[in-house]
Amino acid sequence: MTTYLLRRLAILLLTLLAASLVVFIVLQVLPGDPAALMLGTGAREDTLAALRARLGLDAPLPLRYLRWAGGMLLGDFGVSYTYGVPVADLIRQRVAVSLPLAAMAIVLSTAIAIPTGVWAASRRGRASDAAAMGVAQIGVALPNFWLGILLVLAFAVKLPWFPASGFPGWAAGPRPALAALILPAIALALPQAAILARVTRAAVLETLGEDFVRTARAKGLTQRAALWRHAVPNALIPVVTLLGLQFSFLLAGTVIIENVFTLPGLGRLVFQAITQRDLIVVQDLVVLLACSVIMVNFAVDLAAAWLDPRLRASAT
């Protein structure tokens, strides 16, 4: 297990190194000078040069990379060009929105999808199965930003239960803050839940045909007990793997949903930083997101191993 963990750690570090290099080089190749974007079309050449010097953009490329990467290793994420505050502070504020949002969406989608999938599998071929999967099919096709707009029209404009957009901040108390996150969480969760429900149904159906389930039934277990005690636990591995993948999709999804709902989360920060060429913020965030995706994949592997002892043996 120790060698396994060490190997995973080495892979993590190498991936981060590669991600940091790639994002740094891509941002250099991408046209657009941060100083010119900040100072606009009226700026003189000497003003641009002064700003470039102030931002440290006049140094040679390898030096700039080392300064940035070295700073990150020591926990210094640099200062945002546009906001003028440490990037670490920006990220901390934004994580406080995006993480609860992603967590709510994951919990919500799992809570809807797994029971629905299992239920549909147990009623395979009946009208209720077809209906549930039909709804799920629509859910898969539904773009989350459109769903978000519909939710706003229904539950913020027509019925003023939730704010239409924006985030009051956790300082305003948990109630208004959570209220602001509910609609976006639903908009993120429903399309995800639809996919997850279909996968759960397929996985459960597959295990229901296995010999051990038939044996369990032969031993005298009820259909229900055989389903929950034997079929569902064995069907969970593909479901957990998908959940891990969905987390990465969720990070991408927040870019859109946070724009629709004007939430000050990581997704919107990435979007703004790219359009304003706030290079340091983009670099930091890409590395951070790469890091979190790798960590989640790692957690998924561990969970799969825990669910299936055979994988554990091969991992060591």
Added chain:
Amino acid sequence: MTKLLAVALAGTLLIGAGVANAKDTITVGMVLEPPGLDPTAGAASAIREVTYANIYEGLTRIDAKGEVQAGLAESWKISPDGLTYTFKLIHGVKFHDGTPFDCSIVQFSYGRAVAADSTNAQKQLFEPIASTDCPDASTAVIKLKRPTALFLFDMGWGDAVMLSPKSVATNKTNPVGTGPFKFKQWIPGDRVELERNPEYWGAQPKLAAVTFKFVADPSSATAAVLAGDIDAFPLFPAPEAIDQFKANANFAVHTGTTEGKTILALNNTRKPFDDVRVRQALAYAIDRKALIEGAQSGYGAPIGSHYTPGDPGYIDLTGVYPYNPAKAKELLAAAGIKPGFTITLQLPPPTYARRGGEVIAAMLEQVGITAKLVPIEWGQWLDQVFTRTDFDATIISHTEARDLDIYARDKYYFNYSSAEYKALYKKFVEATDPVTQTALVAALQTKLSQDEPNVFLFALAKVGVANAKLKGLWDNDPVPANDMTGVSWAE
């Protein structure tokens, strides 16, 4: 759900904003969040839309009509040669951080703007200043290197505000000025909050607090105004939703003008745009009314030169190149352009460019020119079009007020070079009496119309929606600003 869907899509969902009595706060919607709150360290309009006249003030200020008014200077005298400006400063003004305002602040603020390491986006505005002297604390004497016709106007820009030396380094995150509102807090990504400054030197504003909320998505902006989360959205991003606000008595639609001169900019040194007949042909080929209808839902005013109808000294030149495809074809043929000629049109992100590009491409097709549309983002536009001038044509709105000077510059991205125009412009800035100035402004506009270095399309409209009970909002946008000093709620 189906019913709701139908209703929503039909765009007839009309819900009144919450009824407010004796309300003294306002939430103002903006599309873009400002990149920092220091107008002397960035060109973004959003910085000025939060801070101008609310937090920061300059010696002069620009009012809703685009005219120069007294700011922190209560009066001034100009020497007959136009070279010495003597400002009498208002007494007893204090910055939000307690620093008293006097002539030394004027010296500091202008000195900082012209310093070698200055990052002021409009450094050229201060370039004519030779010296700033302080005979006493409440008098500032500014000597110019040469007469500068627009000096008082220029010193009213957001870039020329007065700054406290104590807090100047942190203005980006904690802005400190002399204005009627003080900075309270900024929740990045969401809003900036201001509160009334009880120690303000002038009349107290009626509003106790102002919140600027940032909503980038047009449908979210519509929903937020409909739901009453936002009281006023002065530059409303969804023109297609305007009709439903017009039909609702709870809301008022404010339409006005901006300084945004939207042009089809041409690379004047690149063939065939170096030929004036080609440029004139393009001007004849574009139906400005149809373009405004198609790209801007009908909001906008046609222009015939690089000047907007609201500007002082404006002359109407929209009749010089009326829509006339036959004439355009004739001129193109005379210039040796064969039907099927292809040009590339670079389109930056705003709707006027993206939608406008499609409309213009269709119109150019009618006269035998194929326009290849290339959507690009701002960073790339600045790099490729503006800095390296590697382009055929682009659609862009020049939002700086009265910027006829860009055609007199030695090098500017559209590469127009006319000794005659430069001489005229020099005469204009050095003219000291208003009559001569007005005549020269007219001559400059006419010269541009004759040479048509760019095809002048239309002035961007300012289309805003607001709660019908709000009073005192600016209809026009002579400078980027959301001046809240005169805004109040009706009883």
